Amino acid sequence: MSSLHAASPGLIRTSGSETDRRRLNTWQAVRADVLDRIRSGEWPPGSLIPTEQILSKEMGCARATVNRALRELADSGIVQRRRKVGTRVTATSSRRAMMSLPVIRDEIEAMGARYGYQMTDCLARPPSPEAMQALQVDAGDSMILVKSRHMADDRPHCCEAIWLNPRAVNLPDARLFGTVPPQEWLARTLPVAQSRFSILAEGATGACAINLLVAVGTPVMAIERVNTLNGLPVSFARQFYPPHHRLVLKD
Amino acid sequence: MSSLHAASPGLIRTSGSETDRRRLNTWQAVRADVLDRIRSGEWPPGSLIPTEQILSKEMGCARATVNRALRELADSGIVQRRRKVGTRVTATSSRRAMMSLPVIRDEIEAMGARYGYQMTDCLARPPSPEAMQALQVDAGDSMILVKSRHMADDRPHCCEAIWLNPRAVNLPDARLFGTVPPQEWLARTLPVAQSRFSILAEGATGACAINLLVAVGTPVMAIERVNTLNGLPVSFARQFYPPHHRLVLKD
DNA sequence: CTATCGATAATGAATAGACGATTTCGCCGC
DNA sequence: GCGGCGAAATCGTCTATTCATTATCGATAG
Numbered sequence: 286m287s288s289l290h291a292a293s294p295g296l297i298r299t300s301g302s303e304t305d306r307r308r309l310n311t312w313q314a315v316r317a318d319v320l321d322r323i324r325s326g327e328w329p330p331g332s333l334i335p336t337e338q339i340l341s342k343e344m345g346c347a348r349a350t351v352n353r354a355l356r357e358l359a360d361s362g363i364v365q366r367r368r369k370v371g372t373r374v375t376a377t378s379s380r381r382a383m384m385s386l387p388v389i390r391d392e393i394e395a396m397g398a399r400y401g402y403q404m405t406d407c408l409a410r411p412p413s414p415e416a417m418q419a420l421q422v423d424a425g426d427s428m429i430l431v432k433s434r435h436m437a438d439d440r441p442h443c444c445e446a447i448w449l450n451p452r453a454v455n456l457p458d459a460r461l462f463g464t465v466p467p468q469e470w471l472a473r474t475l476p477v478a479q480s481r482f483s484i485l486a487e488g489a490t491g492a493c494a495i496n497l498l499v500a501v502g503t504p505v506m507a508i509e510r511v512n513t514l515n516g517l518p519v520s521f522a523r524q525f526y527p528p529h530h531r532l533v534l535k536d
Numbered sequence: 537m538s539s540l541h542a543a544s545p546g547l548i549r550t551s552g553s554e555t556d557r558r559r560l561n562t563w564q565a566v567r568a569d570v571l572d573r574i575r576s577g578e579w580p581p582g583s584l585i586p587t588e589q590i591l592s593k594e595m596g597c598a599r600a601t602v603n604r605a606l607r608e609l610a611d612s613g614i615v616q617r618r619r620k621v622g623t624r625v626t627a628t629s630s631r632r633a634m635m636s637l638p639v640i641r642d643e644i645e646a647m648g649a650r651y652g653y654q655m656t657d658c659l660a661r662p663p664s665p666e667a668m669q670a671l672q673v674d675a676g677d678s679m680i681l682v683k684s685r686h687m688a689d690d691r692p693h694c695c696e697a698i699w700l701n702p703r704a705v706n707l708p709d710a711r712l713f714g715t716v717p718p719q720e721w722l723a724r725t726l727p728v729a730q731s732r733f734s735i736l737a738e739g740a741t742g743a744c745a746i747n748l749l750v751a752v753g754t755p756v757m758a759i760e761r762v763n764t765l766n767g768l769p770v771s772f773a774r775q776f777y778p779p780h781h782r783l784v785l786k787d
Numbered sequence: 788c789t790a791t792c793g794a795t796a797a798t799g800a801a802t803a804g805a806c807g808a809t810t811t812c813g814c815c816g817c
Numbered sequence: 818g819c820g821g822c823g824a825a826a827t828c829g830t831c832t833a834t835t836c837a838t839t840a841t842c843g844a845t846a847g
């Protein structure tokens with residue numbers, strides 16, 4: 286019926302973008318088409334684009350298919366949609382980018398290096414002020430602090446300090462962390478937790494500098510991660526990466 | 537027909553998660569339900585969960601609705617799906633997090649501060665080695681380098697150096713950048729470009745340290761951004777943020 | 788035993804149709 | 818002019834159905 290069934294070339298525009306549309310699904314073709322017409326200036330930033338119904342008729346596909354395409358574009362911040370109003374091209378270039386935070390073991394092995402892990406400390410102690418704030422506990426609670434470092438081919442790749450909340454999770458024998466990184470143990474124990482990350486630059490402090498084999502005060506990138514499960518804060522981790530480490534995001 | 541039409545309570549499980557499901561759509565309810573059963577250990581990491589058909593029957597909704605829910609979970613890395621094989625709970629805790637990179641003006645005004653912009657330099661010169669690599673140009677090409685800083689209530693918030701490729705975009709009169717930040721001009725001129733970001737920690741160098749009012753060598757967070765349009769690299773920007781600036785990601 | 792081929796099962800995508808939610812817009816009474 | 822109210826437009830979601838794509842498994846020919 287439709288001129289545009291699965292990968293039929295009906296939709297392909299002659300404008301000649303670099304994307305190879307021969308193997309695109311219909312909704313991906315619609316998305317690419319809309320993107321092209323935005324880029325070409327046909328629909329400038331801030332303007333309304335035609336309704337789903339008009340587009341579906343124009344492109345010879347179902348409205349649900351156009352909906353899927355436009356929803357994806359809205360998810361990445363390229364357009365904004367409101368009922369009854371329509372779909373508007375986002376005026377500013379505010380963009381959302383997806384970052385993938387792999388397990389450090391995978392990250393290192395993906396580079397083709399040999400992974401190594403060393404626990405450097407494992408203490409029960411009252412939480413630091415940052416840990417108190419992140420985990421919503423108070424100074425009286427006793428927390429577990431595990432410090433460790435991760436090596437790539439015997440060179441330090443990252444060092445880590447993680448606070449674990451014994452009220453949120455049953456901790457194993459501490460010796461386990463001598464061989465198993467706490468993040469991996471946590472991932473196996475609590476399948477899906479909700480996480481909040483933040484990224485900042487810091488000067489390396491004493492232990493961190495020693496573990497990363499850099500001078501005190503050297504700029505390091507810190508990634509903080511708070512895991513919560515059912516609203517209960519479970520862990521607060523800080524990972525430090527030496528200079529020249531890059532976190533890459535694609536948009 | 538279905539026991540689960542739009543926000544009907546049919547699906548609501550008694551497990552009592554913290555999420556308020558009374559106002560969830562059906563597909564969101566399905567997603568929450570699956571997530572709960574993963575978290576509860578019913579479907580441990582690495583295991584296969586029931587097929588879409590079984591789930592749709594079990595939950596009294598259409599398979600397309602289950603598909604939507606499981607697709608969202610796959611998009612955020614919680615499950616992995618393969619045709620004919622099924623849907624598997626991701627074994628590692630590798631997660632994808634969404635980061636929003638707002639226009640700096642918006643970022644500052646959202647904090648309730650007054651935005652200020654100053655251009656500090658605007659030069660035509662051959663590209664630096666990094667710019668050559670990022671923009672895929674060679675040393676013979678003449679590029680435009682604009683340096684600027686952004687202020688929040690008269691305190692430096694971020695400084696920026698951006699290389700523009702005159703072969704990819706028609707540049708305006710350079711005086712424009714005295715009042716309009718290059719990123720904003722770019723956003724208005726090229727509606728939707730594809731971007732690649734990377735984030736790293738560096739020590740502040742001379743001009744950067746002066747602009748941010750910090751000592752040389754102070755750790756700063758650098759965000760690099762390469763914009764390309766139809767495969768043609770358009771701009772290469774490096775933004776530097778002073779210590780204590782945090783980039784926040786929600787998962 | 789092994790390679791190949793077909794049946795089967797699972798997800799992926801598309802369709803038409805329906806209904807619901809939300810916001811705008813104009814009409815009407817005042 | 819103005820306030821309220823209902824019609825209409827538009828996106829959001831759901832269903833049922835069909836076909837496409839991909840992988841697994843087992844049977845069969847050699």
